[in-house]
Amino acid sequence: MQLTNRSKNVVNKKMSFAERIYLVAIAKGMWITLKHFFRKNNTYNYPDTQRTYAPVYRGWHVLKRDANGAERCTACGLCAVACPAEAITMTAAERERGEEKLYREEKYAAVYEINMLRCIFCGLCEEACPKEAIFLTDRIVPSDYVRQGFIFGKDMLVEGVEPEKRVDVSVRQKHIQEKKQAAAAAQ
């Protein structure tokens, strides 16, 4: 049975003189490399120039703050339940008086850890989150020398209070909303 039409019959014919001196073949080959020499290459000089990421790109997680700078996460644990790789662990704590500017609700995550070696970057945590607190961003998880370094605590996950330290997730947020609406419409 013939699976493809790419098979070729082997012909053991003697090469002609023109083929044997290789000059024609060499000229053809050199023409190909010359064409490539003047072709524009597609290289992005990665750290200097970066290509735009697609909205489906899922990278380093961020824990968002609200407009006043308070953490949105309430340590409900839905993300940890949704996580198929069991990468997320957290410890909840009760907000004390005077901490209203730090935490938005009465309950917050005292410890929030994602093991980046376990995480499969599926994005189920951001879909599960009722408070729009966790998002996967277009930032690439940095490399490290030890496994312990890949367990990201709140210091690596929560975005800064200052406007320039905020992480923009609007594209990703819109994408998730559209996805949820499409799922709701299908039901």
Place this chain on the structure above:
Amino acid sequence: MSLFLLFDWALAIEKIILVSVVFAITLGVAAYSTWGERKVAAFMQDRMGPSRAGWGGILQPIADGVKMFTKEDFMPNQAERWLYILAPGAFMFVAAMTSAVIPWGTELTIFDKPVTLQVADLNIGILYIMGFVSLGVYGIMMGGWASNNKYSLYGAIRASSQMISYELAMGLSVIAVVMMTGTLSLKEMAIQQPGINWNIWYQPLGFLIFFVCALAECNRAPFDLAECETELIGGYHTEYSSMKLGFFLFAEYINMFVSSAVISTVYFGGYNFPGIDPGWLYGFAGPLVLFAKIFFFIFVFMWIRWTLPRFRYDQLMHLGWKSLIPLAILNMLLTGLGVLLFSK
């Protein structure tokens, strides 16, 4: 005292300056050939090439030099000590010596004094170059043998047999030019090719043979099987490190530069170019034109390297002995016939 006065000090200073300038240019071109090689390779493979050290990676050769000098200078325990140290120096020396007889331009008048842009106008210039090129095999042979490593020795044997084989065809193709021009002096050859009346129009076959042999003599791809990584790790410089390795690699680029200069001088009119009458401008433009030709041939050397795959050893020998030498002899006979019929 009289000997002291008779000695032409002005000529000595002039020659010393000229030698220094030629040597510096040779080294500079060789250093930037390494950068050019990487850029050419990158462009032909749709890449960027070196771009970090300076603008467009222009400081890359300096970074490479610093790297070479600061690396560990390792010597194998069983190496033949003196030959091992001597080999890179000998190879480098031979490579740098060949640029002495290249005529870089016509006479320049500096401070009312005619200055010949040639270090030494030997009346056997081309013979001198052939002689020094064939000495180059000693550096490779010494390096390969003294390393006391079977791969190095294989590389050295391959390199020497290849160079000896291709020198024959190279010499025969040069003889055709010598028969035509009636001189062995490179200066005289350059003078005999004014304007666009270059030797390439009379010796196309000879040029082709010479060019192929020049590739083989420089150990350049597709004839670089003396140092092929896949079979021999690194060939004759397997056991070398630090600046000793740097010398071997650097000398190859000098060889490439000198080969391009010889090809330009013997076949492409040297510093001659059409369209301008010999005048004061001619003296300055000549060297620039020669360098344009040299850079073009260096580019062709690289272009070939990044296009063609390496020859197999038996193919190399077949090409050398069964194709190029008969063709060179045929070319010689045709040239003889032409000289008989058309001269006078």
